[in-house]
Amino acid sequence: MKEFRQARWDEPLLKELSRPGRVGTLVPIEPLAHKNLKDPSLLVPASMRRERLELPELSELQVLRHFNRLSQMNFSVELGMYPLGSCTMKYNPKVSEAIAGSDSMRQAHPLQPDETVQGLLSVFYQLERYLSEVTGMERFSLSTAAGAQGEFAGVLIVRKFLHDAGRPDRDEILVPDSAHGTNPASAAMAGFRVVKVPSDSTGQVRASSVESLVSERTAGMMFTVPNTLGLFESEVEEVCDAVHKAGGLMYYDGANMNAMLGHARPGDMGFDIVHLNLHKTFATPHGGGGPGAGPVGVKRSLVDYLPVPVVSRKGERYVLDYGLKHSIGRLKGFVGNSAVLLRAYAYIRLLGGSGLTDVSSLAVLAANYLWKSLDPEAFPVSHGQGLRRKHEAVVSAKSELSGSAMTIAKAMLDRGMHSPTVYFPLIVKEALMIEPTESEPLEMLDEYAAGLNEAYKALKEGSLGEVPKNTTVGRVDEVKASHPLTLKVHW
Ligand SMILES: Cc1ncc(COP(=O)(O)O)c(C=O)c1O
DSSP, rough: OOSSSSTTTTOHHHHHHTTTTOSSSOOOSTTTGTTTOOOGGTSSSOOOOOOOOOOOOHHHHHHHHHHHHHHHHHHHTTTTTOBBBBTTTOOOOHHHHHHHHSSSHOOOOOTGGGGHHHHHHHHHHHHHHHHHHHHSSSSSOOOOSSHHHHHHHHHHHHHHHHOOOOOTOOEEEEEEEESSHHHHHHHHTTEEEEEEOOOOTTTTHHHHHHHHHHHEEEEEEEEEEEEESSSTTHHHHHHHHHHTTTOOOOEEEEETTTGGTTTHHHHHHHHSSEEEEEHHHHHOOOOOTSSOOOOOOOOGGGGGOOOSOOEEETTEEEEEEEETTTTOOSSSSTOOOOHHHHHHHHHHHHHHHHHHHHHHHHHHHHHHHHHHHHHHTTTTOOOOTTSSSSEEEEEEEOOOOHHHHHHHHHHHHHTTTOOOOSSSTTTSSEEEEEOTTTTHHHHHHHHHHOOOOOOOHHHHHOOOOOSOSSSSSSSOOTTTTTTTOOOOOOO
């Protein structure tokens, strides 16, 4: 198998590049000599040792080149703008990486006794305090590994709370039609029936429609503010009141908290339970469903229902506390993704209260600036025309050109910029969901808007041609990746 000189879609596997006898690393022959253990079988019995490992045999340089070629096939926020609305690829400051990668962090083991990791536990305790302060909640459990898992924990809390209150018959959760797909999925996984709440022509949920949908069967409502159209829900307090009056709990999907930081708190709006996507708001790696972090927080009356462990303070000591009386149990090992949590803590400490407030102000400013730089004829908005956007703007790539959102998205790849999120939220035709975040310089926002405008023009005039043409891999079959999903296991 030939070794290529540049990134190509058919990059061979390491196994295919392997040649017998080639070595890339020198393993010490007598690793135990310093312990005076000449016979390794004293540690690993001969019967349990493998004589031969079927590993690829290559030089260190070949391995390095292989992985460099693979990395060049990728796009990252460290290469160019990555304005994926809703999924938010936010720049992660290097200082947080350095802290998370420090020796003391890397060598900590989850099974170490609490007394030996007091520093780390104190950081998590403090992080929990910060998250509570920012959201207006009483306590958080940090353990859940993604926004979606935070949601799942939240609806399990609703379920257990209602069971304990003698109302297991409350089996409906209201979810707006603009919600992220994980909302109805989490509610259904927790055993609830999902009741869809329509958005009006301004893209918002009206309290009157919630009032008409609640009943004796209402367990609660999952509500995203600002919503996935990037719009603040102006009747959020009235919606919370309507659900509370009906006997349900209010769940805040805090994925878009990056637009709210320091300006408004879900706890003050009337929410009982919150999850935060640390990657979106506090600049940590995302991880598809993990390994990220989606802490879940609650008001005082629900603290005992949080997933365990939580980090508690007992006198002068910090402990992993498994003793919450009504806890929904454990959803993830130990305290959660400690290196991700540590990055979020570092980000908060780096910026302080006023810095965090600036983060959301800048994210909102950038989203509105970019939106207003788009050709309104080419990229109209379908909902809330006159309303200012928060952290993201959702536009339609003009719909007489079917499939145009996807084509424009691909054309952006040719310009060395990542596409916006496409075809979400589902209530917008040919949706392009653009979230520049607070980190991009003005010139980049201008370049991005110009790129979208030019791509649209070229598409309309028929001069765009096949896109993308400059990427390692061209058009892929987007549907085939998941339908039918055929997983093969080779033993
Ligand atoms: C509004 C909203 N809710 C929930 C989620 C799910 O979060 P995660 O991808 O961390 O599971 C997302 C994704 O970023 C989101 O945008």
